[in-house]
Amino acid sequence: MIGIDTRSMMLRRSLMSAAVLTAGMFAATSHVAVAGTASAAPTDPANVKARTLGFAVTYLPYALAKNADDCPDGLAMAAKDIFLASVSAAERARLTKAENLKEFEQLAYHTKDGRDLCAVPDYPREPQRTPKGKVSYGMNLDGTTDGAATANSCAHEKFTGPNGEPAVDNQTYRVIGCSSNFRGFPGEEGYLESLRNAAFKDGGMTLLIEVMGVKDGRNDENVTVGVYNGASPMAIDPNGHMLPYASLTMTDDKKYQTVAKGKIVDGVVTTEPTDMRIHYDIGGYTRVWNIRSARVRLEMKPDGSAKGLLAGYMDADDLDMTKGGVKQASAEMVGYDCPTYTQAIHRYADGFKDAKTGQCTALSTAFEINAIPAFVIHPEDAKKTASAAPAAH
Amino acid sequence: MMRVRSCLAGAAGLVLAVTLSGCGPSEPATSGSPPVVQRLTEAQYRQSIADIFAPDIKVGGRFEPGTRKGGLLAVGGSVVAVSASGFEQYDVMGRTIANQVVDAKHREALAPCKPADPKKPDAACARQTLAKYGRLLFRRPVGEKELASPLALANRAAEADGDFYAGLAFGLAQFLDSPNFIFRKDVAEADPSDSSKQRLSAYSKATRLSFFLWNTTPDNELIRAAEAGELDSRAGIAKQVDRMLASPRLETGVRAFFTDFLGFDKFDSLAKDSLIYPVFTTKVSRDAEEQTLRTLVDQLLVQKADYRDVFTSRKTFLTRNLGIVYKVPVGLESGWEAHEFPADDPHVGLLTELSFTELHAHPGRSSSTLRGKAVREILLCQKVPDPPANVNFTVVQDTSNPQFKTARERLTAHRTQATCAGCHKIMDPIGLALENFDGAGQYRSQENGAAIDPSGELDGAKFKDAAELGQALHDNPSAAACLANSVYRYGAGREFDPGEKDWQKYLLDQFARNGYRLPDLLKFIATSDAFYAVRPAGDVKEAGL
Numbered sequence A: 001m002i003g004i005d006t007r008s009m010m011l012r013r014s015l016m017s018a019a020v021l022t023a024g025m026f027a028a029t030s031h032v033a034v035a036g037t038a039s040a041a042p043t044d045p046a047n048v049k050a051r052t053l054g055f056a057v058t059y060l061p062y063a064l065a066k067n068a069d070d071c072p073d074g075l076a077m078a079a080k081d082i083f084l085a086s087v088s089a090a091e092r093a094r095l096t097k098a099e100n101l102k103e104f105e106q107l108a109y110h111t112k113d114g115r116d117l118c119a120v121p122d123y124p125r126e127p128q129r130t131p132k133g134k135v136s137y138g139m140n141l142d143g144t145t146d147g148a149a150t151a152n153s154c155a156h157e158k159f160t161g162p163n164g165e166p167a168v169d170n171q172t173y174r175v176i177g178c179s180s181n182f183r184g185f186p187g188e189e190g191y192l193e194s195l196r197n198a199a200f201k202d203g204g205m206t207l208l209i210e211v212m213g214v215k216d217g218r219n220d221e222n223v224t225v226g227v228y229n230g231a232s233p234m235a236i237d238p239n240g241h242m243l244p245y246a247s248l249t250m251t252d253d254k255k256y257q258t259v260a261k262g263k264i265v266d267g268v269v270t271t272e273p274t275d276m277r278i279h280y281d282i283g284g285y286t287r288v289w290n291i292r293s294a295r296v297r298l299e300m301k302p303d304g305s306a307k308g309l310l311a312g313y314m315d316a317d318d319l320d321m322t323k324g325g326v327k328q329a330s331a332e333m334v335g336y337d338c339p340t341y342t343q344a345i346h347r348y349a350d351g352f353k354d355a356k357t358g359q360c361t362a363l364s365t366a367f368e369i370n371a372i373p374a375f376v377i378h379p380e381d382a383k384k385t386a387s388a389a390p391a392a393h
Numbered sequence B: 001m002m003r004v005r006s007c008l009a010g011a012a013g014l015v016l017a018v019t020l021s022g023c024g025p026s027e028p029a030t031s032g033s034p035p036v037v038q039r040l041t042e043a044q045y046r047q048s049i050a051d052i053f054a055p056d057i058k059v060g061g062r063f064e065p066g067t068r069k070g071g072l073l074a075v076g077g078s079v080v081a082v083s084a085s086g087f088e089q090y091d092v093m094g095r096t097i098a099n100q101v102v103d104a105k106h107r108e109a110l111a112p113c114k115p116a117d118p119k120k121p122d123a124a125c126a127r128q129t130l131a132k133y134g135r136l137l138f139r140r141p142v143g144e145k146e147l148a149s150p151l152a153l154a155n156r157a158a159e160a161d162g163d164f165y166a167g168l169a170f171g172l173a174q175f176l177d178s179p180n181f182i183f184r185k186d187v188a189e190a191d192p193s194d195s196s197k198q199r200l201s202a203y204s205k206a207t208r209l210s211f212f213l214w215n216t217t218p219d220n221e222l223i224r225a226a227e228a229g230e231l232d233s234r235a236g237i238a239k240q241v242d243r244m245l246a247s248p249r250l251e252t253g254v255r256a257f258f259t260d261f262l263g264f265d266k267f268d269s270l271a272k273d274s275l276i277y278p279v280f281t282t283k284v285s286r287d288a289e290e291q292t293l294r295t296l297v298d299q300l301l302v303q304k305a306d307y308r309d310v311f312t313s314r315k316t317f318l319t320r321n322l323g324i325v326y327k328v329p330v331g332l333e334s335g336w337e338a339h340e341f342p343a344d345d346p347h348v349g350l351l352t353e354l355s356f357t358e359l360h361a362h363p364g365r366s367s368s369t370l371r372g373k374a375v376r377e378i379l380l381c382q383k384v385p386d387p388p389a390n391v392n393f394t395v396v397q398d399t400s401n402p403q404f405k406t407a408r409e410r411l412t413a414h415r416t417q418a419t420c421a422g423c424h425k426i427m428d429p430i431g432l433a434l435e436n437f438d439g440a441g442q443y444r445s446q447e448n449g450a451a452i453d454p455s456g457e458l459d460g461a462k463f464k465d466a467a468e469l470g471q472a473l474h475d476n477p478s479a480a481a482c483l484a485n486s487v488y489r490y491g492a493g494r495e496f497d498p499g500e501k502d503w504q505k506y507l508l509d510q511f512a513r514n515g516y517r518l519p520d521l522l523k524f525i526a527t528s529d530a531f532y533a534v535r536p537a538g539d540v541k542e543a544g545l
Helices: A008-016 A079-085 A089-095 A098-108 A171-176 A191-202 A328-333 A338-348 B042-052 B084-101 B123-138 B144-161 B164-177 B202-213 B220-227 B234-246 B250-261 B264-269 B282-302 B307-311 B320-326 B368-379 B407-414 B418-434 B466-475 B477-492 B498-513 B518-526
Strands: A051-059 A207-214 A220-229 A246-249 A257-265 A268-271 A274-282 A285-300 A306-315 A351-353 A360-377 B037-039 B183-185 B188-191 B194-200 B315-318 B337-340 B456-458 B461-463
Touching (some): A079 A098, A098 A328, A171 A338, A285 A351, A285 A360, B183 B202, B202 B477, B234 B518, B250 B264, B250 B282, B250 B518, B282 B320, B456 B466
Antiparallel strands (some): A207 A220, A257 A268, A274 A285, B188 B194, B315 B337
């Protein structure tokens, strides 16, 4: 069971007396003083009322650098690609005819002794094609400069960030960086990424971020950052875009409420590591991410929006989509080979060693956060009784 | 007839303290006006059906649009007729309503009797049912002559169909098709106290009162009071008025008035460019209308506040849909939450509510002129002439012209046309104060990168922003006068008669003396002689079915 810091209720109550209403907005049009503008920076922070800045995430893809030189051998192969590469041209031509589809699927998606490939994660396979580029988004999660093993992490190769940041950890990028489902094609998002991010619009995922106790939106040594799943769906405009300034209720399920200490430097919020849990639904199927030692880096913009990274260690089991009884025929639809993929996950795991086996059980990961301004409503405020005004007839 | 109010006097001959409403000038006599015939509005038709039969009776069909006269649909209702296609719709609605009334789900509760054999005509039960509903639909008892035709039809149809209830539906539908239901007709009768004069019949008084205060047909108690002659006395009217003012149904009447007064029928066709204003949706539009009505009901009926405060109050009610547009948090997941804008917030009063800013704007831009015109015509009851036919609007409409970045700059250029200046002078200085609110009502401090200047003046009162405009409107005597005059015209269904000038001044004086409170205004009008006065103008005959 992963510990989640859920001190949000106590912290929020202690801040409520100083906060402006239940949430304020960091927006150029706000009449609350906005740090960074001429009317900002109070001269005496002790006299400034702390406020809360709220955001709703609209897009949370894996932060993939998509370097041009990442996949010199091509994209990662699905089971059928692997199988077809192993047979003669004539056999390829025969098996790919429509009338031989059943035979083809039996051969491509099963072991020689007839077991579904997804049920045999250690089936002999060539290693997954992984990015060869040296650049990746992410953060230094293990604290080392060279990726050497530590008491709780496994040796691995580090990346350099796009802006030259040293010692970036992002082993998940190694696993998925050459998979078309995540990387996509030029001008086209990866299928699984688009499916997951569509959940923001169709109500399957609402993710809220609160920056509490802000006295100076540009530089503040002591803020508290909450990351919560939302109980309300996003507000969508007639053109299908998510609307800013919506009031969105956070979940009352404490498992999906995360609170961490943080600070703001030059308008960028960063948090201390803490464990986080997020859930989302795609087509009625719920997935949960356990992100250990998660941290947020968020640049708050004058128009009230925010952009940044969520980095941490994703549990290997959460990344492994073969869990939960998936068959290779289904995995094929999203273009991956179960044994290859599962083996890659475990090969590149770099965090949270299992005490007994010494194997790392989690992978350093980074997500790109894109967020719009929002009012984060706490569950007890959402349940207030209706106003005293007479109801409409 | 002069109406004398009593004052208290001390033993020493001094005049002791009197209540504001208990002493003062007496109600001036009026000559009244000719009787009025008004077509029921859609809301009145629907409410009448719900109140006479049941709330779940569905009213299908299309209603013909109303006409505004003097700014009110209620007054325009006295000049509209029903076209042939309009009558077809009434007929469809009538038959649909009648069929539901007699169906298995409703007949038990709605029919006052049961036929001896449901497969055969039952004249007695048909008569009892039709008489009951004829009285409620015509808002008075129906005579034998009026009952004969629908009764005969009901019996014939029951015989032909072998179904009592099917026949009854035909009879009911005939009542619903009648002008006596579709129209409210004032009936004048000889005044027994003065044969040279006429008075409104008791049933006409009941009808006028009911549609004024509740926007619906008279209930059983009001018709009973009319039948018993109680409405021919001041005390009898006062008793019914007090009953109706204390009823929760008063809210429906007040909402109906403000819906008419503020022109909210325009919401039915309100549209915005979704690319320019993605925040605007039908839900937002409906919530905007309800926000204002709910706020007015709370301020004027529940809080019994001074009417003029609607222009300066920061208190309102919001839904989450509205919170997105106003950019404020709304805690309540669904429904309405009381909200008070803080002292430094630009949202103050009715003029900054979405129902005003988005209703009086174009689909893709704001409009100082439309908003200024709305303030003049709706809230101050001042007529602004229509623009000449040959006006060139190009400068005003081009929001991308780098030479004229703000609406103020564009209108200044437009006003250089001599034919335009005169009217714009009385509208634009008001509307420009609201330019901080775009065409969808969202706050902005700039337009095309240029700061917006919301200063202006209203009839000599200068202001620097929308909040001060609200105060200027609060302080403008025409605002309160407009409301009082409009309430009277709405209730009477007509313009003021030339013989009512003194009474009109008296009305405004009483409104002020009563602290500009709406319930007191309603009571004053509803219990006044003037409200029921008819000018002797000849007989008004009952229309047959």
